[in-house]
Amino acid sequence: MSKVLVIAEHLDGVLNASTAKTVSAAAALKPEALEVAVLAADPAAVAEQAAKLAGVTKVLTVANPANAHAIGQVLAPQIAALATGYTHVFGPSTTFGKDLMPCVAALLGVAQVSDLITVEGEHTFTRPIYAGNAIITVEAPADQTVVATVRTASWPEAAQGGSAPIEAASAAATLPTHTRFVGLAAGKSDRPDLQSARRVVSGGRGVGSKENFEIIYKLADKLGAAVGASRAAVDAGYVPNELQVGQTGKIIAPELYLAIGISGAIQHLTGIKDAGTIVAINKDPDAPIFEIADIGLVGDLFQLLPELDAALG
Structure with missing residues (x-):
């Protein structure tokens, strides 16, 4: 049986809808356990939101001041440390996931499956190629952790109504000093977010x-x-x-x-x-x-x- 770790995407204490969609993809594996990892300076609020997603069996929190901003090179060593015992590590195929998950795969010494759109088996998935004009079936090695990004446009958001337990986790890892947060330039708008708008x-x-x-x-x-x-x-x-x-x-x-x-x-x-x-x-x-x-x-x-x-x- 598979055991899946989903990496939560969040900003300013709000869980991104991409996480709920990634949970749906993980649930398609029919795993023995489906756990969500929330890495933040103060993960409590986001963890409560993640715990309500249907299908989630546990939420792990990693509190570290270094996690105040989502920097792939800083988060990846901690996720790699958490990944022990999991058969799959999933993240959304958003800007966040595209920055983070290749670093996780590299640290674990495995190849990444990108943009998965369907789950055909525990190690078999489909993904688009040639700008979406063709769909290819890929099979990941059965003896390695599967690190994958989920094409969120292909999955519905997991339902609400869950009540998973929340547990503090230790992710002992040496964090890099060559990458640091300098600033964030983002457009402000009262309109819905483009990637999650209906x-x-x-x-x-x-x-x-x-x-x-x-x-x-x-x-x-x-x-x-x-x-x-x-x-x-x-x-x-x-x-x-x-x-x-x-x-x-x-x-x-x-x-x-x-x-x-x-x-x-x-x-x-x-x-x-x-x-x-x-x-x-x-x-x-x-x-x-x-x-x-x-x-x-x-x-x-x-x-x-x-x-x-x-x-x-």
Whole structure:
């Protein structure tokens, strides 16, 4: 039987939704034990949230002032020390997990399985390749700890209602001195987080300018949605790069995705393949986005969006 350790992602005392999705992937193994590790300066609040996730059998807390900020090179030695006795160590395939989990795998001397989207067996998984155009089955060595990142867009959040015990853990490890926290530059917004939002409104090159992008923000606010953008819009300077959706941006799976003025390059489509309903507005009837859209509307976005805004009241 497998024993899985899930590494919690959190910020400012709030558990990220990516952790609940990673727990769902871990639960697909039908493990004997499914434990969540919370590393922080003060992990109590996050640990309580993790303990409520269905399927979690125990929450381990590692309190250390060095863990005040999520630095992969600092967290990894502690996780490697915790990993003894576990058959699997899972983390989300977010910026956090992509920074951290390769370090964990290296310290354990194993290869990492990246972006797993299904669990076929204890050591067999599927993951996307070629920008999501093909799915490959990979098999990890049965005699090694499986370190993997979970493609969160492919998994639902674990339900609430759990009541796992919380236990302080010791992670004796020598922490590196070559990496230290200097500062965090992050955009502030009252809108939902792009990676976990249920509704997303994205704009592309067709929006035309940074000033014109206000029409995207206005619609998103009316829908209570997050704002996204294509790489073309980001490269053109319309919006900051943290809003980019696609292969080199964020991989998302909202219930509703509105693609406005986005042609639909394959790199962008990779980021939204798991979205529930895709609505596309573009004046080019041959735009590739219409091939995957559930609802398509051909027309000038500057005429259609005011009409849509009025209809929404």
